[in-house]
Amino acid sequence: MVELKRGRASDNVVGQILRYMGYVQDLAEAGQKVKGVIIALEDDNRIRRALSMTPDIEFYRYQVTFRLFKD
Numbered sequence: 001m002v003e004l005k006r007g008r009a010s011d012n013v014v015g016q017i018l019r020y021m022g023y024v025q026d027l028a029e030a031g032q033k034v035k036g037v038i039i040a041l042e043d044d045n046r047i048r049r050a051l052s053m054t055p056d057i058e059f060y061r062y063q064v065t066f067r068l069f070k071d
Helices: 014-026 045-051
Strands: 001-006 038-042 057-061
Touching: 001 014, 001 057, 014 057, 038 045, 045 057
Parallel strands: 001 038, 038 057
Antiparallel strands: none
16 A cells, blocks of 8 residues: 655554555455555654554655756
């Protein structure tokens, strides 16, 4: 399960992805494990604390760069 956030992710995202993971777990076969990934531009202390208690969810920050060229 992947949750992509446009900007900063806070602790409410952890509850959101846990709900989604619960839905997927209901559909999974016996023995299958559901993992979650949150991807956001920034995080904060609240989400870091929440994620420290949820080992099945990983957090990644993204960085966007682009260049403009005039021909």
